[in-house]
Amino acid sequence: MIERGNPLKTRIFHPETEKNAIAEAAEIIRGGGLLGIPTETVYGLGANALNEEAVKAIFEAKGRPQDNPLIIHVPSADWLERYCKDVPAVAYALARRFWPGPLTMILPRRENVPLRTTGGLETVGVRCPDHPLTLAIIEAAGVPIAAPSGNTSGRPSPTTAQHMIEDMDGKIDGIVDGGPCAVGVESTIVDLTVTPPRLLRPGGLPLESLREVLGEVAVDKAVTQKLGDRERPRAPGMKYRHYAPKAPVTVVTGDPERSAAYIRGQLEPNDGVICFDEYAGDFAGHIIHKLGPAADRLAQARHVFDALRTFDATDVSHIYAQCPDDAGLGLAVGNRLKKAAGFHVVDAGKRPLVIGLTGPTGAGKTSALAALERLGGCILDCDAVYHEMLRTDEGLRRDITEAFGDVFDERGLNRQKLGSIVFADPEALERLNAVIYARLVPALRQRVYASAAPIVGIDAINLFESGLDRLCRRTVGLLAPAEVRIRRIMARDGISEEYARLRVEAQKGEDFYRAHCTDILVNDAASAAEFENKAYAFFCHMIKQIKEESNHE
Ligand code: TXA
Ligand code: MG
Numbered sequence: 001m002i003e004r005g006n007p008l009k010t011r012i013f014h015p016e017t018e019k020n021a022i023a024e025a026a027e028i029i030r031g032g033g034l035l036g037i038p039t040e041t042v043y044g045l046g047a048n049a050l051n052e053e054a055v056k057a058i059f060e061a062k063g064r065p066q067d068n069p070l071i072i073h074v075p076s077a078d079w080l081e082r083y084c085k086d087v088p089a090v091a092y093a094l095a096r097r098f099w100p101g102p103l104t105m106i107l108p109r110r111e112n113v114p115l116r117t118t119g120g121l122e123t124v125g126v127r128c129p130d131h132p133l134t135l136a137i138i139e140a141a142g143v144p145i146a147a148p149s150g151n152t153s154g155r156p157s158p159t160t161a162q163h164m165i166e167d168m169d170g171k172i173d174g175i176v177d178g179g180p181c182a183v184g185v186e187s188t189i190v191d192l193t194v195t196p197p198r199l200l201r202p203g204g205l206p207l208e209s210l211r212e213v214l215g216e217v218a219v220d221k222a223v224t225q226k227l228g229d230r231e232r233p234r235a236p237g238m239k240y241r242h243y244a245p246k247a248p249v250t251v252v253t254g255d256p257e258r259s260a261a262y263i264r265g266q267l268e269p270n271d272g273v274i275c276f277d278e279y280a281g282d283f284a285g286h287i288i289h290k291l292g293p294a295a296d297r298l299a300q301a302r303h304v305f306d307a308l309r310t311f312d313a314t315d316v317s318h319i320y321a322q323c324p325d326d327a328g329l330g331l332a333v334g335n336r337l338k339k340a341a342g343f344h345v346v347d348a349g350k351r352p353l354v355i356g357l358t359g360p361t362g363a364g365k366t367s368a369l370a371a372l373e374r375l376g377g378c379i380l381d382c383d384a385v386y387h388e389m390l391r392t393d394e395g396l397r398r399d400i401t402e403a404f405g406d407v408f409d410e411r412g413l414n415r416q417k418l419g420s421i422v423f424a425d426p427e428a429l430e431r432l433n434a435v436i437y438a439r440l441v442p443a444l445r446q447r448v449y450a451s452a453a454p455i456v457g458i459d460a461i462n463l464f465e466s467g468l469d470r471l472c473r474r475t476v477g478l479l480a481p482a483e484v485r486i487r488r489i490m491a492r493d494g495i496s497e498e499y500a501r502l503r504v505e506a507q508k509g510e511d512f513y514r515a516h517c518t519d520i521l522v523n524d525a526a527s528a529a530e531f532e533n534k535a536y537a538f539f540c541h542m543i544k545q546i547k548e549e550s551n552h553e
Helices: 021-030 052-062 077-083 089-098 132-141 161-168 207-214 256-266 277-283 297-313 330-340 365-374 382-392 394-404 415-422 426-450 482-493 497-506 510-516 528-552
Strands: 011-013 035-037 044-048 071-073 103-108 123-127 174-176 188-191 198-201 249-253 272-276 287-292 319-322 345-347 353-358 377-381 455-459 474-479 519-522
Touching (some): 021 035, 021 044, 021 174, 035 132, 044 132, 077 089, 089 103, 089 207, 188 207, 249 256, 249 330, 256 272, 256 277, 256 319, 256 426, 272 277, 287 297, 297 330, 353 528, 365 455, 365 474, 365 528, 377 382, 377 426, 394 415, 394 426, 415 426, 426 455, 474 510, 482 497, 519 528
Parallel strands (some): 011 174, 035 174, 071 123, 353 474, 377 455, 474 519
Antiparallel strands (some): 035 044, 103 123
């Protein structure tokens, strides 16, 4: 037994440059010492699994509750029979497919595995890690290595040697630097002693992969929910809050656009955000940590613990985290985030169906919008949003002033003054539109996703010129014969036929809408009420179509 002074001198091994590193590291294990080992999931705090004293030291160094069992690491499935009994055939099938790799199997233990290691259980977790250095160290030591994640209990698991040094320097004999972990979340744990097999902890191997080999796999309640005080999870470690940052954490699930919009709506100046890479720009001015691209769950797994750790060094008052859905590695990433949040989770909901509406005046837009509202749609009127922004959005006011001089007075935008600049000069008008659209599109995007409605209609004359069409799943051009429109405008606005005619002629022709819109709705109804019903049927049909398309996607 190595003499355990306090503090110890922790030796850092760099096996790629040190010739004897593997042999010397194995010697620490054989001598009953503690060694930080790299694996593909997270770094582990290893000791000889068969040596009770060494195992006891693991619990002490980590500050880990004694009833929380350790898993043992073996170099191949050939060692299963040595430490487990009644090994079912599926264990070998899993090992063939996924070992070495991020999968831990719970099996009945043999007597030679001390109860100290298994936390008093008659079962033992076994895993073959996918890291050449650690496999070599186990082979050289000739004994299985018991290793929990190498963090102090309650802290995020370490994914670099540096993290391990932060938590364990002076407490253990050595740390083997094997580079950053490729997977970043711990192994998937499946209990093979029950029927059907049960997922105890989601991890680096997706549940879907397990099901390919095992068929039915039950998911333990502790994976998705906070357990009651009296409930005991099957993996004792799942009852502990993994990592509790100083600041409270809120996890926001749902479509990434929705979760980003939700978080933007909640953020106070001193709050921090864990977000997908694409949304980093939405949280400018806040301390953020990027989780990886929304679609790249492996990147998210790699970053999740680091993201949580980073906030330790800040004084944010609240942390909001975007969360992937449960597919693939998303189940493990979400589980780690939710545990850090004490399962404080908000569902921001599904992405709404966004329909753009455009067309010339007098075509019956009001009735069409009413029909969409009857279907549960929320209408965003671009013109109204623009006018509101002119009053309240400092950025827009600044941009306009920079481009066109001081066109605001105490009553707001001086339209005459701005009009005299832009209506005489087509280039100036184009510049003005560019300035407006650059602010308007993000503002509308924010409103689209912050609204809880399942359907959002964007009402915009310049749907295409502004680029708002890119937010829309469908774009509907509302058309009506010119003569009908002239009569409607005359009646509606109380103007002469001549003037109404001029206005209609000044607008874009039907061809524009037929060329750009995904759908055309012609108002040839005799009354507004009749057209509203026609529009209602039209949108019903469209929504049904989109649902069918989504089912095929
Ligand atoms: O990826 C990993 O699994 C990492 C690396 C180092 O291999 N290790 C790791 O160990 O995450 P640890 O101790 O942090 O997590 C192991 C989990 C704990 O929640 C523990 O309660 C559970 O496995 N466990 C261990 N033995 C068990 C058993 N016999 N039955 C049920 N759960 C068990
Ligand atoms: Mg752990």
